[in-house]
Amino acid sequence: MEANLADTARLTPPAVKGAVQELLRSGVVEAEERPKTYELLRQRPLEVAQALEPLDLQCRLDEVRGLAYLSVGRNYAGSESAAAPADGITDASADAADTGWTHPLVRRQRLNLEQSLLLALLRQHYLTHEQQAGVGGGVARASLAELGAELATHLGESGSDRKDDKRLRQLLAGLKEHGVVGDVQDNGQVPIRPLIAHVANPDSLLALLRQFERLTEGGQDAGEGAA
Known part of the structure; x- marks a missing residue:
């Protein structure tokens, strides 16, 4: 019984889980469009970070602009662009040597x-x-x-x-x-x-x-x- 209670205590709260799932789905949450989801991501950063850590992803906040977006974690192996949005968007003028960057959950997309x-x-x-x-x-x-x-x-x-x-x-x-x-x-x-x-x-x-x-x-x- 005690073990079951301990396991339950470690579970991600449903509200945080929903906010993280929305962030994973869309990649970005704007305060103007989804105020409740944005506030959850902003107010509970530790729980959000814990939910994303096994995926080597993180939630970055721009509180001035009212923006939360998904990015590749700083410690992810092979990532030289951890601060970049997890959309993986790069421009066509990027160095060819950088094309080897990958993440199993992030599709890198190059613009023409x-x-x-x-x-x-x-x-x-x-x-x-x-x-x-x-x-x-x-x-x-x-x-x-x-x-x-x-x-x-x-x-x-x-x-x-x-x-x-x-x-x-x-x-x-x-x-x-x-x-x-x-x-x-x-x-x-x-x-x-x-x-x-x-x-x-x-x-x-x-x-x-x-x-x-x-x-x-x-x-x-x-x-x-x-x-």
Whole structure:
């Protein structure tokens, strides 16, 4: 009887178990969308950590932005990116030597150049919003028109507004699966979710933008020379 009571005492409380299961399911919990689940994750960090420890995963909190997200544990063997979200998202400019990183419960997903570029542009919009409204100051949004113009600066235009709009929406739909944007709204605005502040490496995204700028400048110089 005493052994059974001891085993019961070590069980994860149902409320914490539910919050951890939701975190494992979605990878990220925002206070604005799931306030009760977020508060449980925030208020009971030791129990959450104990539930995730056997999986070599951890819950990271960004209390200013009201964000809890899953990440690979610091002591996980072979992980050089323990602070990265467990979405495993990396940009196409990452070093090839880093592709060996694995975790049995985390699927590493690489973005192509167009997705990486749009991610960098969205992150710039998000940081600009935080500079103006303060960190955690409301929902950041970007307009499709503005994003489309910025994307065309680096990728060029197809000559068809419809094709360019379709390309942008497809790229946004792909990034939505990574939890960094929401659905495109009827007014042509797309909400940028706070997880974007923790996704990818800012230095690599900046290097990617500069690379596109050099390619764009090179293409313009070649066109002028041909003329």
